[in-house]
Amino acid sequence: MVEYKIRSYVGPDYEVVRDLFSHGMSEYVPAVCIHVVTRPWVLFVMACMFLSLLVSSKSIILPILAITLSLALGRQLLGYIWNMYIDHCLKEDLQDIQKTYMEDQGSHFWVAEVEDNVVGTVAAKPCDENPDELVLKRMSVRKDFRGHGIAKALSREVIGFARQRGYRRVILNTLMVQHEAQRMYESVGFRKYTEFVLPTVYGQLVNFTISKYCYDILPIN
Template sequence: MAEFSIRRYKSSDYDTVRLIFAQGIMEQLPATSFYLLKLPQIQVLLFIPFITLYLLSKSYTFSFGSLALLMVAGWYGVKSIFSQYVNKCHRADLLDIEKSYMMANNSCFWVAESEGRVIGMVGIQPTQDSKDAMVLRRLSVASEQRVRGIGKALCMKAIDFARQRGYRRVNLDTSMIQRAAHRLYEGMGFEKTNVKIAPGITTRFTNFSVFYYTYWIE
């Protein structure tokens, strides 16, 4: 497999970077759906209409068919939430990457490139609430390019950037669903510092959590 290199972001990378980010987020949809289906509160929500329809119709076929439609509607609802998050990020720092990272003080954005194609990305910025910490953002690697050490190399690039500028730690957050990311960060020496329920009525109902990590720079 071809080698990869890491370089600073260029304006010509814009569309590919936004696409890789969107694909990385939407890839979490199946794992999130399975997580939700295993929750007792979700199973109760599915069982109540099923048994109600069966008692009214006396038809297993109709009841199971209605349950299937309800589950499909739920899947599209979760997909809509993910799409809204992607759109929110596309309108935030990923709307103008040059301004958000390349022109901002003590910030930077890199891409991983292989055979002339962008296959990964990461950014870093100072945190708002601490003068000695930076936050690692938007780490994503194209799905077909994973297990090559690209994510780790991108993380180290960002950590080295923070070290050279005198920062003492690098923070990040990731969802509970992203288990591969958890293994990557913990394998690199990131320490899990907190776990919080994500904001929102739906996330509170489903106990959907965000994990917070810190890398202490020596």
């Protein structure tokens, strides 16, 4: 078992924290592509394209090349859109981590460290809609350090922080491709209480589902 420690974020962690988030989110691109390609309407369009080209060209090579090119272009487009989301996050709360998470007593940012190397992150801030709820954000663990309980420990750190600060519960969002993360949160005690499709044209087209989880903070008797 890897020995690690969890501590509060400090200024020198800035670049490695941002890189850890970027690399972690980039890992989901292949899963997102598979999710999109397996949508019924996408499969139908590709089947129609294949059959139309097969009939018109009377050659198997052209429709195969067309489908292959379409998949390659789709992969590039989805990768571009996903990178736009990552850039948005880097320019939002991760632009100034100190100001966003460390200057208010109701929010915080932690890192997990192994042999003086940051290998995991998690953040927490009050929910804009309900001040009694704490939002768990920016959970990320370096790929080669997963499976050692680091993500669970980071989750429990947020839960402990919420309990100390008097929050009623901890909430978080996961994407439809984050199956491993969902299982981890459930093992810690989070439960899924609702899910919804992203209310955009793109979200509706590809059934981009977001699941909301919560952990209820029980009062201490």
